[in-house]
Amino acid sequence: xxxxxxxxxxxxxxxxxxxxxxxxxxxxxxxxxxxxxxxxxxxxxxxxxxxxxxxxxxxxxxxxxxxxxxxxxxxxxxxxxxxxxxxxxxxxxxxxxxxxxxxxxxxxxxxxxxxxxxxxxxxxxxxxxxxxxxxxxxxxxxxxxxxxxxxxxxxxxxxxxxxxxxxxxxxxxxxxxxxxxxxxxxxxxxxxxxxxxxxxxxxxxxxxxxxxxxxxxxxxxxxxxxxxxxxxxxxxxxxxxxxxxxxxxxxxxxxxxxxxxxxxxxxxxxxxxxxxxxxxxxxxxxxxxxxxxxxxxxxxxxxxxxxxxxxxxxxxxxxxxxxxxxxxxxxxxxxxxxxxxxxxxxxxxxxxxxxxxxxxxxxxxxxxxxxxxxxxxxxxxxxxxxxxxxxxxxxxxxxxxxxxxxxxxxxxxxxxxxxxxxxxxxxxxxxxxxxxxxxxxxxxxxxxxx
Amino acid sequence: xxxxxxxxxxxxxxxxxxxxxxxxxxxxxxxxxxxxxxxxxxxxxxxxxxxxxxxxxxxxxxxxxxxxxxxxxxxxxxxxxxxxxxxxxxxxxxxxxxxxxxxxxxxxxxxxxxxxxxxxxxxxxxxxxxxxxxxxxxxxxxxxxxxxxxxxxxxxxxxxxxxxxxxxxxxxxxxxxxxxxxxxxxxxxxxxxxxxxxxxxxxxxxxxxxxxxxxxxxxxxxxxxxxxxxxxxxxxxxxxxxxxxxxxxxxxxxxxxxxxxxxxxxxxxxxxxxxxxxxxxxxxxxxxxxxxxxxxxxxxxxxxxxxxxxxxxxxxxxxxxxxxxxxxxxxxxxxxxxxxxxxxxxxxxxxxxxxxxxxxxxxxxxxxxxxxxxxxxxxxxxxxxxxxxxxxxxxxxxxxxxxxxxxxxxxxxxxxxxxxxxxxxxxxxxxxxxxxx
Numbered sequence: 001x002x003x004x005x006x007x008x009x010x011x012x013x014x015x016x017x018x019x020x021x022x023x024x025x026x027x028x029x030x031x032x033x034x035x036x037x038x039x040x041x042x043x044x045x046x047x048x049x050x051x052x053x054x055x056x057x058x059x060x061x062x063x064x065x066x067x068x069x070x071x072x073x074x075x076x077x078x079x080x081x082x083x084x085x086x087x088x089x090x091x092x093x094x095x096x097x098x099x100x101x102x103x104x105x106x107x108x109x110x111x112x113x114x115x116x117x118x119x120x121x122x123x124x125x126x127x128x129x130x131x132x133x134x135x136x137x138x139x140x141x142x143x144x145x146x147x148x149x150x151x152x153x154x155x156x157x158x159x160x161x162x163x164x165x166x167x168x169x170x171x172x173x174x175x176x177x178x179x180x181x182x183x184x185x186x187x188x189x190x191x192x193x194x195x196x197x198x199x200x201x202x203x204x205x206x207x208x209x210x211x212x213x214x215x216x217x218x219x220x221x222x223x224x225x226x227x228x229x230x231x232x233x234x235x236x237x238x239x240x241x242x243x244x245x246x247x248x249x250x251x252x253x254x255x256x257x258x259x260x261x262x263x264x265x266x267x268x269x270x271x272x273x274x275x276x277x278x279x280x281x282x283x284x285x286x287x288x289x290x291x292x293x294x295x296x297x298x299x300x301x302x303x304x305x306x307x308x309x310x311x312x313x314x315x316x317x318x319x320x321x322x323x324x325x326x327x328x329x330x331x332x333x334x335x336x337x338x339x340x341x342x343x344x345x346x347x348x349x350x351x352x353x354x355x356x357x358x359x360x361x362x363x364x365x366x367x368x369x370x371x372x373x374x375x376x377x378x379x380x381x382x383x384x385x386x387x388x389x390x391x392x393x394x395x396x397x398x399x400x401x402x403x404x405x406x407x408x409x410x411x412x413x414x415x416x417x418x419x420x421x422x423x424x425x426x427x428x429x430x431x432x433x434x435x436x437x438x439x440x441x442x443x444x445x446x447x448x449x450x
Numbered sequence: 451x452x453x454x455x456x457x458x459x460x461x462x463x464x465x466x467x468x469x470x471x472x473x474x475x476x477x478x479x480x481x482x483x484x485x486x487x488x489x490x491x492x493x494x495x496x497x498x499x500x501x502x503x504x505x506x507x508x509x510x511x512x513x514x515x516x517x518x519x520x521x522x523x524x525x526x527x528x529x530x531x532x533x534x535x536x537x538x539x540x541x542x543x544x545x546x547x548x549x550x551x552x553x554x555x556x557x558x559x560x561x562x563x564x565x566x567x568x569x570x571x572x573x574x575x576x577x578x579x580x581x582x583x584x585x586x587x588x589x590x591x592x593x594x595x596x597x598x599x600x601x602x603x604x605x606x607x608x609x610x611x612x613x614x615x616x617x618x619x620x621x622x623x624x625x626x627x628x629x630x631x632x633x634x635x636x637x638x639x640x641x642x643x644x645x646x647x648x649x650x651x652x653x654x655x656x657x658x659x660x661x662x663x664x665x666x667x668x669x670x671x672x673x674x675x676x677x678x679x680x681x682x683x684x685x686x687x688x689x690x691x692x693x694x695x696x697x698x699x700x701x702x703x704x705x706x707x708x709x710x711x712x713x714x715x716x717x718x719x720x721x722x723x724x725x726x727x728x729x730x731x732x733x734x735x736x737x738x739x740x741x742x743x744x745x746x747x748x749x750x751x752x753x754x755x756x757x758x759x760x761x762x763x764x765x766x767x768x769x770x771x772x773x774x775x776x777x778x779x780x781x782x783x784x785x786x787x788x789x790x791x792x793x794x795x796x797x798x799x800x801x802x803x804x805x806x807x808x809x810x811x812x813x814x815x816x817x818x819x820x821x822x823x824x825x826x827x828x829x830x831x832x833x834x835x836x837x838x839x840x841x842x843x844x845x846x847x848x849x850x851x852x853x854x855x856x857x858x859x860x861x862x863x864x865x866x867x868x869x870x871x872x873x874x875x876x877x878x879x880x881x882x883x884x885x886x887x
Contacts, residue, residue, distance in 0.1 A: 226740060230737075230740060233736055233740065234737070236733050236736075237730075237733045237734070237737065240726060240729050240730045240733060241730065243726045244723070244726045244727060244730050246726075247719065247723035247725075247726050248723055250722070250723070251716065251719045251723055254712060254716050255716065257708075257712045257715075258709070258712055261705055261712065264705060265701075265702075265705040265709075268698055268701050268705075271848060272848055272852075275852075279855070415743045415744055418744055419743075419744065419747055422747050422748070422751055422880050423877065423881060425751070426754075426873050426876060426877055429869070429873045430870060430877075433866045433867075433873065434866075434870065436862070436863075436865075436866035437863055437866045437867060437870065440859045440862040440863045440866065441859075441863060443855075443859045444856050444859035444860060444863065447852060447855040447856045447859055448852065450851065450852045450855070
């Protein structure tokens with residue numbers, strides 16, 4: 001498993017970038033307390049590096065999306081969407097922002113960045129990407145990746161992803177992340193050169209394969225259980241919400257038919273005509289109001305989706321810990337058996353089955369010299385094993401410490417964000433109710449004049 | 451009954467009961483011994499469940515003495531419509547208190563009809579009788595027969611075809627009661643129909659079956675004469691004003707039909723929306739169980755959605771019970787009006803045909819024979835009655851629809867107000883800072 005501490009090679013050293021808080025598109029953010037302290041401590045020293053990029057604040061925005069055509073790896077023509085990432089640094093003194101970098105990236109490059117971060121920061125709950133394909137759509141929304149509404153929501157999601165990383169105290173300092181924002185050409189090669197794909201534990205891909213850990217850490221098993229449940233409940237919620245949206249759409253739109261029939265009816269009435277006609281207009285207003293209402297609700301759904309995917313990232317950390325623990329136990333087991341073997345050879349008692357033992361029985365005893373040689377080898381291996389176990393244990397403890405710190409940070413963030421999401425959802429509902437009352441009150445007044 | 455059946459008397463116009471022995475005239479031995487017919491609902495009262503309104507064997511129960519329908523509560527419950535003609539009302543009718551009767555042959559519902567009147571046609575100031583749907587049906591056909599030149603209000607449908615409807619469910623019975631009440635009130639409001647003796651009997655007779663069986667022909671003269679109009683004459687052209695009425699009714703019925711379909715569709719969509727909401731709310735609850743700090747906010751949202759679901763259910767129930775039936779009633783109304791128009795056409799056709807026949811006879815002093823004069827009379831009366839009724843109907847229709855549509859708007863406003871209250875009340879809950887763990 002990879003080191004738990006940030007690798008100097010991977011981190012931009014001298015001037016830590018101040019974590020950016022969660023913000024809307026392109027707005028500057030406030031400075032985190034922790035970073036403030038770090039900056040003060042580190043000042044006087046090397047705040048000025050060869051890298052002038054790191055000023056006090058930066059703003060990141062994914063400002064545009066563009067359809068492109070190109071040739072893929074198999075030299076076949078393909079259409080894809082490219083996103084413009086703009087980075088601005090904000091001068092502290094006058095608050096003006098200067099565009100420092102701007103480049104285009106496609107979704108697959110974002111994926112590459114994330115996969116890299118997953119490998120090198122296994123103890124971090126890595127922010128998720130917006131969905132690759134539209135899921136949980138209610139019928140009016142398109143499931144087509146090229147649909148402008150989908151592209152727009154994805155643009156916002158990608159921006160959110162970058163802002164999340166930039167506001168993470170550890171992730172924001174990553175060099176590859178910095179290069180992602182600043183180095184258009186050759187970035188992919190640079191990432192691949194880190195060799196992270198080789199370092200990735202292929203066992204992680206087998207999500208549901210169980211590794212029997214003898215002494216599981218209860219906190220992590222509980223957390224893994226929580227992340228499974230969270231994923232399940234949010235998926236369910238998103239599915240039902242989509243159906244609710246569908247039905248609500250139907251209710252509103254059918255009212256539009258009143259508009260037409262009232263208009264037709266008013267044509268044959270003398271006194272009732274005006275009242276009917278104007279009421280019909282309000283029915284049309286009512287019917288068309290649902291489009292905006294449901295578009296707003298999509299933002300709520302997107303906020304929930306982010307945490308659906310975050311749950312997966314949380315689970316991944318637990319999984320890595322599980323694997324780490326498993327490897328540790330295997331190594332300990334291995335060491336124990338080698339020690340036993342050594343002991344047996346030294347004392348001559350054979351308690352455990354070994355191939356050597358069998359062949360010895362069949363083909364005759366080995367010479368004392370041979371035995372000595374074997375003991376020597378084993379002793380070396382045992383030494384090595386003990387060193388490894390020691391470092392693995394250390395690694396394990398570091399991992400747990402750092403992971404748990406990030407998990408606490410994540411929990412706070414999650415509670416804050418979801419509370420805000422629920423509040424904004426309630427506000428949306430209130431606004432919808434008020435609009436409904438308004439329209440029907442207007443209609444009632446028209447009816448009263450009939 | 452003692453004294454034999456009342457004699458059938460031919461009469462013209464509004465008929466006075468003074469000439470007839472009062473059906474409920476004082477004999478204490480008057481017990482309706484029904485024989486093989488269904489016993490009078492009035493007497494059955496004593497046998498139905500938990501019934502306190504025992505009707506006395508002789509005389510209708512003065513409305514004042516039986517408990518629920520005291521005079522003051524009666525007046526309170528009456529919907530006093532705007533009196534268009536500015537007359538002071540002297541006749542009040544209310545339909546209420548549905549009761550289920552279980553007999554060997556059948557089960558049915560009766561409704562209490564309470565009448566208060568100062569009119570001379572009524573011997574007592576107040577009456578209380580019980581009637582079932584088929585009695586209303588009888589009344590309506592009698593009215594159609596005896597007052598063919600007038601528009602007779604519609605009855606609610608006899609059978610409900612759509613879906614499996616429980617004829618004895620509270621909602622169905624209540625909807626029907628309201629429609630029957632409306633039916634009688636429309637007749638009460640009518641300057642001619644309200645004096646019809648079938649109507650009077652309906653309101654006052656202790657045992658309606660006796661009248662039904664004896665087939666009392668209490669036809670008005672007009673009724674008699676129109677009855678004999680043969681259908682053989684074909685009208686060439688409908689006079690403009692009646693053609694206009696016909697066209698209006700056609701379009702009107704069409705539009706109402708469309709509105710009915712739209713309203714049904716809305717209710718259907720709302721019910722489907724409700725089904726999804728009922729699954730949606732509880733998911734927040736499930737989520738709440740997983741969380742710590744978020745548990746209360748999530749539970750709050752779940753409860754909120756639950757409240758909105760309840761409000762929506764109330765809305766759909768109201769629309770089904772109050773809105774749709776009235777629409778359907780008006781469609782039936784315009785249908786029956788179209789058939790009255792056709793009858794009018796018949797009368798005119800007969801007159802024109804006879805007139806033509808006279809003209810062809812080429813007499814030197816063309817004297818209009820008596821029967822042609824009668825035809826002309828008939829036609830002119832019919833036209834006058836119809837026009838008057840049409841105007842009255844238009845006014846009532848306007849009021850009815852104003853009330854109906856305002857009611858619909860009101861119910862929707864109430865629904866949104868309930869939801870608004872629910873969501874506003876959880877905002878403080880959501881914003882509240884959790885205490886330090």
